[in-house]
Amino acid sequence: MGIPFVDLKAQFRAYEAEIREQIDSVLQSSQFILGPKGADLERRLAAYVGAKHAFGCSSGTDALLLALMAYGVGSGDEIITTPFTFIATAEVIALAGAKPVFVDIEPGTYNIDPLKVEEALTKKTRGIIAVSLYGQCADLESILKISSEYGIFVIEDGCQSFGAARNGKMSCGFPQVGTTSFFPSKPLGCFGDGGMVFTSDDGIANRISGLRNHGQWERYRHRAIGINGRLDDLQAAVLLAKFPHFPAEAERRAAAGARYSVSLGDVVTVPAIAPGNTHVYAQYSIRTDRRDELAAHLSENGVPTAIHYPVPLHRQEAFAHLGYGEDDFPVSSAVSREILSLPMSAFLSREDQDEVIRQVLRFFGK
């Protein structure tokens, strides 16, 4: 048995009775869509992140799309984000009919560089999607300051950072909107696709509540063009069973990451945690200019790895129409060549952590 990259099987075994009980209660009630489990989950997670409202969504992608729709984003608008993220962040901007405007990342945290944001502002800029990549918050104070100065909105893409804190505030709970994903391998995952959008803005909350349900605020009265963007109650039930264990899991992930960093800091670039941040390590990602050789060595020795992300978005065919050049975002491009994610989960045993560390050190002759 090799080391699992994300150990979902061990997690299921640990909570199996609670998960089955929650699922069974949905099956008994036959309330599958916009039922009591979803509402209960929304209340609990809103309280956890410190937001006034939460809306379960069909995915993290739809949570982002709904946030843009709630702000009325469309043709002629520009939304600023980084090219070093999962495609969904920028895909929804284009889906909403707007133009993604990329700015480069900070070399330490791989999150959006607030100084670069100011340079990219135009009269058409409507908002910023700040991704809290790998599990630590972006510099949201600086981004929110720009947003209030220029009258534009901020969405935190917290699809990887649910459970992380920044200066005592939880990811997804910052003003104005935060979104997360419950894709199975995310820090808090369900058994399929799911996501959530959080806000403390009553107006935006009201828009999202109808937009995620076909633009209905009242049954069969469609006041706006919406989507089928709801989280179903079976997924909410799984999350209700897992959530009580989540804070302890986040601590175990952070502890595993800290052990990696102490042991590997001499041979590779380990994740830099910005002052005031905690890290949930949705991905534990190191950097080395011998990335591909290291990945091959680890694979041969039973240690799975992944690359998040090998091709920055400005070089993706889907965004060729934006007209960016290969060399436009040098930090993003350099990081995409050197980044490598190691096995990480709350159920990664100490022995497996030691084996990962041993194999990385062995590659570097240590």
Ligand SMILES: *Cc1c(COP(=O)(O)O)cnc(C)c1O
């Ligand atoms: C996973 C992810 C998404 C999309 O979430 P889905 O639930 O897979 O749709 C968006 N942004 C980031 C940064 C992600 O990691």
